[in-house]
Amino acid sequence: MQTALTTALPDIIQEMGVTANAGQWLTSGFSLAMGIMIPATAWLIQRFPTKPLFITSMFLFSAGALVAAIAPTFVWLLIGRITQALGTGILLSLTQVVILTIYPQAQQGGMMGIYGLAASAAPIIAPTITGLLIDYMSWRIIFWFGLGVALVDIIFALVVMKDVLPTRREHFDWPSFLLVSAAFTGITIGFGNLGTAPFLSSGIALPLGVALLMAVVFVWRSLRIEKPLLDLRAFRNRVFRTAVILSVLMYAILIAASTLFPIYVQTVHHLSATVSGLIMMPGSLLMAVMSPITGRLYDRFGIRPLVLTGGTLLLVSSIGTSFLTIGTSVAYLTAVWTIRSAALACMMMPIVTWSVTQLSGGAIASASAILTTLRTIAGAVGAAVMVALMAFVTKQGHVGQPAVASVGGMNAAFMALTVLASVLLVISLWSVRRNKAVEGE
Incomplete structure (x- = not known):
């Protein structure tokens, strides 16, 4: 749901009669509310049992989806999105803490890889599903679909979930x-x-x-x-500090690129939302397949080979999107996006797992909240800055040739993302050590 409205925004803006700047708050407002909620989750996890907290998060998500699905005005739609985000903020941190608590360190990479099937691939797959839905049905079906999934999730949780994390009374x-x-x-x-x-x-x-x-x-x-509220002393740990920096850079690139790519496909190539989504589909499928594999590779070889491979692929894909033209082929766009997805699969969940290798108990909950919060805000900021850069360069472009001007703005934004990808790779080469034994020193 964080990225699902990327391809639906034009339809929503038109139906609701709002400006593009106002419509963008459906995405940035979601990220903001989620980012605000996540720090509180570190306290919630320690204060309330696991099962009721999980079900509460899904009820919040469900209520938000229902409000958004039937929203008569833009204000109500935004309220629904924010309510969804509150539930999502609890859910993201809680799930990671549960996995990193109940499994021994030797198995955490593989288990987080399985979790990555949802947490890593979903933000990439969402625009694809959205494109297919809105070309044949109303954008409201997105929220009805999310509501249905959430209700099924609640039923499963009632049957199979257990309280697995210790609780204690703490002052908020x-x-x-x-x-x-x-x-x-x-x-x-x-x-x-x-x-x-x-x-x-x-x-x-x-x-x-x-x-x-x-x-x-x-x-x-x-x-x-x-x-x-958040134990910032976790930043004294070199591994955690490096993991946060890498995650912030990676999410800024991920969300910005996920926002820019459909805009380029639909405004320059004048292709439908469905085609825009299908271009991203092979990469989404590859990411889903690779997530469990990279988790197992992390357990066996540690973080360094994965981060260096992922960082290199991310840089290659960013360079590949920095020289687009109005005639760039769909096959090329698909290939470049697939390379980007492979890069993210190598890094996203392994970095989260690596970030808490030196921590235990309540420190994991706080560290997970810090990491998830900062990368969520980084994604929102990255998208806002890159879209603004794209718009600025486009306005300075060829008068009377809007398509050429749009491509120029898009290339400028992707060049900026290439700089971020270069920084990420340099940090990986310099700060990520060779194996887990060394990393723990």
Whole structure:
């Protein structure tokens, strides 16, 4: 659901009668709400039993899907999306913590690889499914479909789930929660307004300034109190610190590319949402197949070979999309996107698993929340910045040749993603050590 509306936004904007800037909040608002909810999940996991917490998250998701499916106005649709995001925020961290707690370290890579079938492949597959649905039915079917899956999920959970994580009574750190919420909101609003206002305007500089101030106060407070909302002392661990940096870069590239690619296919090539989705389908299928395999490879060989392979493939695919033309073939686009998907399969879940190899108990919940929160916000910011860059370069392009101008803007955005991919690969070469024994030193 985080990326499902990428190809449906034009239809929603037209039906609801809103601007493109307002419509984009259906995506960025979802990421923001999810990013705000995830830090609280570290406390929820320790406070409430596993099964009721999981079912509660799915009920929130279901309620949001229902509201969005029947929404009479854009405001109600946005409320539905935000409610969905609250449930998703709980679900993502909870699932990772359960897997990393109940399995020994030697099996964590394989199990996280299986989990990666959903967490890694779903954001890539979603635009494909959406494209097929909206070309033949209303965009509302997306939410009815999500509601159906969620209800089936709840039934399975009632039957088979158990309470597997220890609980204890802990005070909830409301001041820190409000600080981190304000910081993430400021970041999302500030970067979301890029391209619609001057950088030093109140619409951009003010929310970013407030976000920076709130973030500084949050970090200062978290390092001074005994039981903070998020235990930032995890950053003292070199492995975790490196994993967070790699995940932030990777998610910024992933969400930005997932947003830009359908726009290029539909606006430059004038292909349908269905074709746009089908171009991405081989990569999605490859990613789903590779996730369990890369998990097993992590258990056997450690993180370094996977990250270097994934980083190299990601750089190659980013370079491959930096020189597009109005005549670039569909076969080429499919091949480049498939390479990108293979790169993400090599890195996404193995990096999450690697990030907590030095941690245990409650520290895993906090570390998982930190990692998931930062990469979620990075995805939203990455998409906003790259779309703004694309729009800016397009406006400076060939007058009277909108397709050529659009390609120029798209290439500029993908060149920027190539720079991020290069940074990711350099960090991998420099900071990711050869095997798990060494990594633990």
